[in-house]
Amino acid sequence: MRRFLTLVCLLCLAIPAGVSISGCTRNPGANYCNGLGYGMKITDVDRIELAPLTTGISMAYGQTRAAGSPSLYNCNGTAASGGTINWGTTNNQLVDISPNGNICAGTWNRNTGGGIADYTICRPPNPLPSTNGLPYATAYITASAQTVVSNPVQVYVHAQVTSVSLVTQPQAGISAQQCYSQNAQATLDAEACFVRNNIQYELCAPPSVTSNYACPGGLPPGVSSVPSCTASIGTLSYSVGNPSIAATATSTTNNVVTITANQPGTTAITASVAGTGSSAGYFSTCPPKSITLAIPVTGCKSETECTITQGVTQNLKATIYDTNGIQITGLNLDYQSTDPIDISAGSSGSITTTFPGVASIYAICQPATCNSSPINEIGLFGTGLPISSNKVTITTPGTASDYVWFGAPGQSRYIVPVELLTGTVGSTVHLPYVPNSMVMDRLGNNLYLGSDRELMIVSVVSGVPGKQDTSAPGVVLAASPSSGQLLINDQVRQLFYIYSTSSGVSTTFGGMGAAAAWTPDSKTLYVTDSAALNNTPENIAAGITGHTDTLYIFNANTGWTTEPLPCSVYNAQSCPDPSIGAQNLAITIPSVGAFLGGSSTTAHTWCPTGTVGNYNSMIFYPPSDSVDVQTDVLAATTDGQHILGATAIGGDVTLSDIGVDISPAECTLTSPLSTGPWLNASLALDPTKAAATAVNQVIPSPQSNLAFFTYTAETNKANAQLPYYVPSSSASSSGPEPGTIGYVPLITQSGGPAPTAPVAGAFTPDDRLFFVSTAGDNMIHYITIPTVVGPSTAPTDTQQISPNLPACTPGADFGCTLTAAPATNTVPATVIAVKPRSTT
Numbered sequence: 001m002r003r004f005l006t007l008v009c010l011l012c013l014a015i016p017a018g019v020s021i022s023g024c025t026r027n028p029g030a031n032y033c034n035g036l037g038y039g040m041k042i043t044d045v046d047r048i049e050l051a052p053l054t055t056g057i058s059m060a061y062g063q064t065r066a067a068g069s070p071s072l073y074n075c076n077g078t079a080a081s082g083g084t085i086n087w088g089t090t091n092n093q094l095v096d097i098s099p100n101g102n103i104c105a106g107t108w109n110r111n112t113g114g115g116i117a118d119y120t121i122c123r124p125p126n127p128l129p130s131t132n133g134l135p136y137a138t139a140y141i142t143a144s145a146q147t148v149v150s151n152p153v154q155v156y157v158h159a160q161v162t163s164v165s166l167v168t169q170p171q172a173g174i175s176a177q178q179c180y181s182q183n184a185q186a187t188l189d190a191e192a193c194f195v196r197n198n199i200q201y202e203l204c205a206p207p208s209v210t211s212n213y214a215c216p217g218g219l220p221p222g223v224s225s226v227p228s229c230t231a232s233i234g235t236l237s238y239s240v241g242n243p244s245i246a247a248t249a250t251s252t253t254n255n256v257v258t259i260t261a262n263q264p265g266t267t268a269i270t271a272s273v274a275g276t277g278s279s280a281g282y283f284s285t286c287p288p289k290s291i292t293l294a295i296p297v298t299g300c301k302s303e304t305e306c307t308i309t310q311g312v313t314q315n316l317k318a319t320i321y322d323t324n325g326i327q328i329t330g331l332n333l334d335y336q337s338t339d340p341i342d343i344s345a346g347s348s349g350s351i352t353t354t355f356p357g358v359a360s361i362y363a364i365c366q367p368a369t370c371n372s373s374p375i376n377e378i379g380l381f382g383t384g385l386p387i388s389s390n391k392v393t394i395t396t397p398g399t400a401s402d403y404v405w406f407g408a409p410g411q412s413r414y415i416v417p418v419e420l421l422t423g424t425v426g427s428t429v430h431l432p433y434v435p436n437s438m439v440m441d442r443l444g445n446n447l448y449l450g451s452d453r454e455l456m457i458v459s460v461v462s463g464v465p466g467k468q469d470t471s472a473p474g475v476v477l478a479a480s481p482s483s484g485q486l487l488i489n490d491q492v493r494q495l496f497y498i499y500s501t502s503s504g505v506s507t508t509f510g511g512m513g514a515a516a517a518w519t520p521d522s523k524t525l526y527v528t529d530s531a532a533l534n535n536t537p538e539n540i541a542a543g544i545t546g547h548t549d550t551l552y553i554f555n556a557n558t559g560w561t562t563e564p565l566p567c568s569v570y571n572a573q574s575c576p577d578p579s580i581g582a583q584n585l586a587i588t589i590p591s592v593g594a595f596l597g598g599s600s601t602t603a604h605t606w607c608p609t610g611t612v613g614n615y616n617s618m619i620f621y622p623p624s625d626s627v628d629v630q631t632d633v634l635a636a637t638t639d640g641q642h643i644l645g646a647t648a649i650g651g652d653v654t655l656s657d658i659g660v661d662i663s664p665a666e667c668t669l670t671s672p673l674s675t676g677p678w679l680n681a682s683l684a685l686d687p688t689k690a691a692a693t694a695v696n697q698v699i700p701s702p703q704s705n706l707a708f709f710t711y712t713a714e715t716n717k718a719n720a721q722l723p724y725y726v727p728s729s730s731a732s733s734s735g736p737e738p739g740t741i742g743y744v745p746l747i748t749q750s751g752g753p754a755p756t757a758p759v760a761g762a763f764t765p766d767d768r769l770f771f772v773s774t775a776g777d778n779m780i781h782y783i784t785i786p787t788v789v790g791p792s793t794a795p796t797d798t799q800q801i802s803p804n805l806p807a808c809t810p811g812a813d814f815g816c817t818l819t820a821a822p823a824t825n826t827v828p829a830t831v832i833a834v835k836p837r838s839t840t
Helices: 002-023 531-535 537-542
Strands: 047-049 057-060 064-066 071-073 086-089 102-104 136-145 153-158 163-168 185-196 199-204 237-240 246-250 257-261 265-273 276-285 288-294 305-307 313-315 317-322 334-337 343-345 350-353 357-365 392-396 401-407 414-419 437-440 446-450 455-459 465-469 475-479 485-490 495-500 504-510 515-518 524-528 550-555 559-564 585-587 593-596 601-605 609-611 614-619 623-627 633-636 642-649 652-659 679-684 692-700 707-713 721-726 740-745 757-763 769-775 780-784 796-801 831-837
Touching (some): 163 265, 237 246, 237 276, 257 276, 334 343, 350 392, 446 475, 475 515, 485 515, 485 524, 515 585, 524 585, 593 633, 633 692, 642 707, 652 707, 707 769, 740 796, 757 831, 769 831
Parallel strands (some): 163 276, 305 392, 585 633
Antiparallel strands (some): 047 071, 064 102, 163 185, 185 199, 185 257, 265 276, 334 357, 401 831, 437 446, 446 455, 475 485, 485 495, 495 504, 515 524, 601 623, 609 614, 633 642, 642 652, 692 707, 707 757, 757 769, 769 780
């Protein structure tokens, strides 16, 4: 019985165990890297990577920094957890490292006492390292966990680097490297200095530098050569000031730093090592040597002259070569049209023909959007300077109707429109104040009328007075070609306002002006003033005495600058009349410079003068040349070949035709404005047909084949004629030949008074009509322009209308400059603005 009970107990214990074993399976090999159940487990650390893997760490004496966080991986290459990280160094007298991974370029404090925690003070190495007489040495640090040790990371310990100078390898195939062509790569290297005994010595430099070291002290005493910086102080990091000009990249295999040239210009390069940054130097991508515009269209007269149907959009092709002769692409060019309201040029070179007309198109590579440079390095290898293209002439045939607006600032409180499609004179528009100026924006959207109380804005199409801005009183001197800005001169406060047509006054500057003009790209504004204007009856009556002989220049990138005018700039002893300053100006086409009228005619160029790298020596927009001929008014022809001027002395009017050749134009830092023969013609108008006390305007036609003159007549002069000038189409080796002068008889209305002088004028953009207002009869004469102007095909007066501009009331209307009310109670128009419109 006892044996039976023993057997039962054994079965009870054995059966569950048997069931358990027979019902489960085990695979112990899955937890191991080899899958066999022994060796390294997949949870163990297999390798440790410590960054940086190739470049090492650069530290100056006594500097501290945290080591990179080590990356732990298992045998499958995924992240592993290793517990505590242990740090090691090959030389703890040069590179010490704390238990939590803080590196000291020297030795950490330990057991200092006095409550000072360990590993908080880093003492420079003692003794300081010296390798071949130079203060640098290296050691290696590692990180370990679970008996696995990381890759060693080299730590460069050296004297503090005080300055770094950039060194680039010459471009292949170019013996005298100055700049790098687009997409070319250069290897970046540097030479570094350190201080010993208050003298900066060379610490390291590329092998190519064997003399002319950048450090003032040269090589340290007793040192015959220095190693490369990569070998001695570690890999430097570089940053580019303007990434559009160049970009850097560091190879992950050999630590070589390369820089790739992108767009033309010069940019600053900053080098950093051991936590210290230094301006290392400048890198230049070669600027354009030439910009050639062409029309890639069959059926054109040539690649630079074409007739394009109204409403058609056409793209120009720009071919650009740099100073190394390598083609450049992707430039941010400014495309300019001399007639943007009819034929506009887009930012990509697309031409839109909205209305009939004639326009010259240019492309300009202009800083700061193209070929930019730091202001202290303008001119370095030709960067920082503008370059212009050849011109392309676009003609859009047809006839456009027009809105024509007439005004008489200072004499009438009204403006009057005429719509040529119906031929009727519109209703007069009553203004809040008598305007002192009237300017239409270049796109023909609005009329801007200045006054000493406010700026008044009238829609060109509707004729409805709109915004009145009391924050911008003064004379409206100019509107930018982009129609985005105005120049207003508040002569009471003696301030210039740059006025945004969308948001109001954007900037102010002290000064007074007589005339102003923007360059076609709307980036640069020239303003002239003359001290002689203080002596006019109007200014004497108003107490205005702030006019000076000054040229003001406003640039969208550099702001305002001033230049004295005119004689103090040139030769005061030979100045004919110092009281006659610059009273008018004309912008060359393209916008390479500005010609200023006065006792002598002068030109200011966009090419600065001075020494590259010496900003204090730089003169922006300097005078480039002058001709000893007086001009009271100036105008530039759209073909870029003539500056036309006129002056009235003792009742005699003299025309000056100044020939210029400025396209294409390339700046060198000290180059003057490129000109052809200066004075091609100086012709006198017939005093019996044009006896004038002052010349008001020179108005070239859109096709540059004709120019009219308006003037103020002598007292009691009757039966005035309209003088015009036809430039010569022939040329000699010295430039264009003088042209011819003609006169258009002005018709007197039956029973009406005779015209005494053509006062103001304007061409229609299609070059078919010239509107001229006349004193005496206060009429508007329509002058029909033949296709070719010659002896048998002269312009003719074909129609006359009366705008009936009511005169302001002296003493009652604020801003009225009339001394007495005219007998007819009307005044002639002194300003004419023309906007084309569709005939459909």
